[in-house]
Amino acid sequence: MFGHERTNIHAKLRELQEYETFSPFCRVFYDLIDKWIARAKEEKLALASVFVEFLDIELRRHRAIQELSRSGSITIVDLVEISQDLRDDVEHVFGKMELVEDTSTLASVVANLIRAECNYHLGETDRVIHALQQAIADGCNHPIVFLALGFNLYCRAVKSHTERADEPDKLIISDPNEFAEACAEAVEAFRRGVRGDESPYDSKLYWWIGSVCEIMHRKGDAVQAYRRAMELDPASFSSEGAKKILQLSPSSKDAISESEKIRLAGLPRITDEDLRKSVEWLRQIKGIEDLLDSP
Numbered sequence: 001m002f003g004h005e006r007t008n009i010h011a012k013l014r015e016l017q018e019y020e021t022f023s024p025f026c027r028v029f030y031d032l033i034d035k036w037i038a039r040a041k042e043e044k045l046a047l048a049s050v051f052v053e054f055l056d057i058e059l060r061r062h063r064a065i066q067e068l069s070r071s072g073s074i075t076i077v078d079l080v081e082i083s084q085d086l087r088d089d090v091e092h093v094f095g096k097m098e099l100v101e102d103t104s105t106l107a108s109v110v111a112n113l114i115r116a117e118c119n120y121h122l123g124e125t126d127r128v129i130h131a132l133q134q135a136i137a138d139g140c141n142h143p144i145v146f147l148a149l150g151f152n153l154y155c156r157a158v159k160s161h162t163e164r165a166d167e168p169d170k171l172i173i174s175d176p177n178e179f180a181e182a183c184a185e186a187v188e189a190f191r192r193g194v195r196g197d198e199s200p201y202d203s204k205l206y207w208w209i210g211s212v213c214e215i216m217h218r219k220g221d222a223v224q225a226y227r228r229a230m231e232l233d234p235a236s237f238s239s240e241g242a243k244k245i246l247q248l249s250p251s252s253k254d255a256i257s258e259s260e261k262i263r264l265a266g267l268p269r270i271t272d273e274d275l276r277k278s279v280e281w282l283r284q285i286k287g288i289e290d291l292l293d294s295p
Contacts, residue, residue: 005048009034012055019062021069025144026117030055032142033113036106043107046100050093054114057089061121083121090118105138113140116148125159128152143201146193147208150186154212157182183216203233210244219248 013030016022037047064082068074083090094115101111116131132149161179162171173179190209194202210225223245230241 002045002048005045005052006034006038008052009037009048009055012052012059016055016058016062019066021062021065022058025148026058028144029113029117029148032140032144033110036110036113036140040104040106040110043100043103046096046103047107047110050096050100051110051114053096054093054118057086057093057118060089061086079121080123083123087122090122093118109135109138109140112138113145120152125152125156129156143193143195143199143205146189147201147205150189150193150205150208150212153186153189154183154208157186180216183212187212187216187221203229203237206232207237207241210241214244214248223248 013027013034016030017027033051037044037051040047061082064085065074065079068078068082097111097114101108112131112135116128116135119125119127119131129149129152132145132152136145136149157179158171161174161182163174165172187209190205190212193205196202206225206229210222210229213219213222213225226237226241226244229237
């Protein structure tokens with residue numbers, strides 16, 4: 001019986017791959033879910049059933065995206081609206097997960113990975129973070145989960161602690177101290193994903209550590225992280241990393257001393273383009289090997 005459901009899962013995953021809008025990141029993330037389901041025991045069939053229903057929702061979502069794309073460009077707002085139209089279906093999946101997730105920690109991991117993905121599409125960043133943190137607490141320590149957690153923590157920092165400026169397409173930091181603390185959480189999540197055993201994720205994690213530290217004006221940490229990314233994957237990061245390091249003053253003090261916290265009030269503005277590039281990167285990963293591509 002489970003064999004039939006798993007065949008069904010793989011068929012739906014292949015169908016999803018036919019859509020250009022199917023995020024390569026999702027291919028890696030969904031493969032991780034599939035592997036955790038395969039490790040289950042008594043709850044294996046129930047988990048597979050929930051995953052199949054989730055994949056059906058994803059197929060409907062991508063069909064809707066494809067239809068909309070034929071009429072012109074698609075924005076992130078469009079993607080969220082399409083997901084909102086499927087909210088009732090998603091809530092039904094959530095209900096089914098609640099019936100099975102308490103049967104074991106393994107089932108909890110699967111349920112929270114699926115819950116994180118659903119909430120990401122719904123634009124519910126806080127719920128994404130909670131679900132990823134719960135999956136990690138239950139034993140899911142794959143680097144890509146920490147990569148997703150760090151990214152969502154960073155997005156929450158930008159959403160919660162920046163405001164629209166008078167200038168078009170500009171954001172300003174509303175509370176430098178709170179913004180720095182929120183970004184520090186993202187950096188810590190990225191660091192937890194580093195494996196140091198030739199993991200193909202390490203270079204990208206270090207690059208993200210450098211990027212967030214640079215925004216925080218923790219220049220020493222940023223330079224160190226960029227250099228590590230360059231060492232691990234010179235083909236992808238040497239050129240851009242050299243530019244980044246050149247732009248950062250090596251003599252600058254590292255945040256976050258009290259004097260530096262005051263100086264953070266003068267941080268340069270974060271543009272919507274910066275955040276857009278971050279979102280686009282996570283959406284465009286084609287697989288594990290593409291985490292090593294140049295930024």
